[in-house]
Every structure is written in C-alpha cells, then in structure tokens.
Amino acid sequence: MNAPEQTEDKSDACAASRDGLSASFQASFFAMCRLGSFPWHDLERSLQDASSADVLSDILQKTVHHPLCKNNPPSVKYRRLFLSELIKRHEASAAEPLDDVYDALAAVLGAEEEPVCHKSYLLPSGDFVTVSESVAVISEGTTGLVTWEAALHLAEWALENLGAFSGRSVLELGSGAGLAGLVVCRACSPRRYTFSDCHPSVLQRLHGNVRLNGLAPRRDPCPGPAVSVEELDWEAVTSERLQEFEADTVIASDVVYDPDIVCCLVQLLSKILQCPPQGRCPDVYVASTVRNPETYGLFKSELSKAAIRHQAIPGPERQVFPYNRTTTIEILKLYS
Ligand SMILES: C[S@@+](CC[C@H](N)C(=O)[O-])C[C@H]1O[C@@H](n2cnc3c(N)ncnc32)[C@H](O)[C@@H]1O
Helix, strand or coil: CCCHHHHHHHHHHHHHHHHHHHHHHHHHHCCCCHHHHHHHHHHHHHHHHHHHHHHHHHHHHHCCCCHHHHCCCHHHHHHHHHHHHHHHHHCCCCCCCCHHHHHHHHHHHCCCCEEEEEEECCCCCEEEEEEEECCCCCEECCCCCCCHHHHHHHHHHHHHCCCCCCCEEEEEEEECCHHHHHHHHHHCCCCCEEECCCCCHHHHHHHHHHHHCCCCCCCCCCCCEEEEEEEECCCCCCCHHHHHHHCCEEEEECCCHHHHHHHHHHHHHHHCCCCCCCCCCCCCEEEEECCCHHHHHHHHHHHHHCEEEEEEEEECCCCCCCCCCCCCEEEEEEEE
C-alpha cells in the first residue's frame, strides 16, 4: 500500500497534469486551431489514469462553459466539430458517459451559423486578446478580415522585444483584423498606436476589435496608448500624411503576398524611411509568410532597387500563441 504522502504526491501530480491538459485545450480551442493539433493522445492517457469525469469537466469549464465562450465564441461549426471529437475520444476510452458533453453538443447543434466568429489568444499576463473575424478566409474581396500566422509571429516577437515599442509611437500598415497591434497595445506599452488599412470593411472590423479589447480610440492623456484606426492606402498616402503619425516604429505582417502590390508597398516604405534632416528614422519591421519565394524575392529586389537595406532578424524564441508553424515566416528589419 502507498504511504499517505506518496498518494498525495500522486494526486497532486495528476491534478497538475490535468490542469496542463485543460489549459492546452483552452488555448487551442479559443484560437480555433486545427482539431488535429489538439493533444488528443494526452487526453486519452489521462482518461485512463484519472477520473474521466474530472478530466472532461475541466476541459468543458475551460472551453465551451468558459464565460469568454458566451461573449466571444469561436464559430458554431468549430464548436460542433470540437465537441463531436471530444465525445468520440471519450467514447473510445470506454469511460463513463458524461451528460454535460452531450448537452453542450445539443446546445450548439441548435445554434445558427454566423458569418463572423471570434479567436482569442492568451497573453503571458493571463488576459485574453480577442479578434472578431470572418469565418471565410477571403470575404468581401479582402484577405484582411482574418488573422494570418505572420501577425501571431510578429506579436510573439513583440513580446520579447518590448524596447521596440515601449513609450513609442507605432504605426502599423495593413493591420487587417488587428491581432499584432492589439497584442502590442495590451502588452508592450506603446505611447501611441495607429492601426491602418485601406479596405472599408477591414477598417470597420478594426474599429470593432479595438473596442472589443478595451482600447477605444482616444487621444486624451489617460493611461495606456493613444489608439487610432486610420484609412491609409499605400498607393495614395503622401509623405506629409505619414509624418503626422510621428512614428518611431513601423510594423507590418503578411503584406507581401501579391506581386501586384509589392511596388506600391516598397514606394511607401521608401517614403517612411525618408528621414527628416534633424529627425530620427523609424525602425521598420516587416513579418512575412514565405508562401511564394518568387513574390518574396521580388519584394527584396524592389527594396534593393529603392536603396532600402534589409536584414532578417531572429524570430521569437518562445511559442506563446498556438498556430500552424509549418510555413517559413521571416521578419525583416529595414534601413534607409
Ligand atoms: C494578408 S492581409 C494581412 C492582415 C494582417 N496584417 C495579418 O497579418 O493578419 C493583408 C492586409 O493588407 C491590406 N492591404 C493590401 N493592399 C493595401 C493597400 N494598398 N493599402 C493599405 N492596405 C492594404 C489588406 O487590406 C489586408 O488587410
């Protein structure tokens, strides 16, 4: 027979591994990660080792029963698939059935699918950043209504490079749904943050996401960054307008994806890097998913033609947000 201390140690270890498992399910669920990326094998092991009802209840509390899921839920289809998979794995383990899981699935089966869903990402502080997104990857003729991996990569890099943002005025180009900027505003203490894009629906969504994260645009001297959302078309913006942002740092993620817009993007970057005689040039960082090496090569060669030097800098070391890391993502620092 185990000594009481050994039994206590074992149950503490069980509780700790259960917490780790449900935390991992929570992070993946709210970020709407591919179901295949969930730690199903750990769940199956855990269902055999511990009380299956405790394990499943923990997971339900941290996902579909979490208050965040009431206010800013992942899509109906995603919740349905998630619960169906949970039931399948649970049934395969031959554990006692848990009514709560079936009730949760029944509730979501009756819900109507909407064109908009929410993805939430846990910051190291324990707070969530939430973005409202389109369910479709491309909708209303734009790629800007969903979060792309490069935004998550840049956000992770920002968390490790606070000096590039803290106390600074930051301008973001092609913000899309706004994830990178929301993370910077919530965790990197910029003095001022300007989200920008050119597409009317993206700008509307950006306004909504800024408000959703308690960053209502304001310019008064309250604590926290002065946040604004601006229409800024790379093709049309003037050097004078760019100077109004007084940017110390300029960032962009996943803006190098279409050879047709590479030239106007480089022209814009050239204007940004035209430093005022007495002033300091902003630090410019562009994070790109290298889907098509030709398009990326074109971007680099256009930078060189415009006399903009570029250097790939080390990416983030720590994985904070769950996302698909199979494609190469590179962050370039640009210099005049
Ligand atoms: C692939 S999305 C990336 C969105 C976001 N940065 C991310 O990584 O999730 C590209 C973004 O660039 C914006 N964009 C494309 N052409 C633009 C232009 N000429 N002026 C301003 N924004 C533009 C799009 O509206 C879209 O939001």
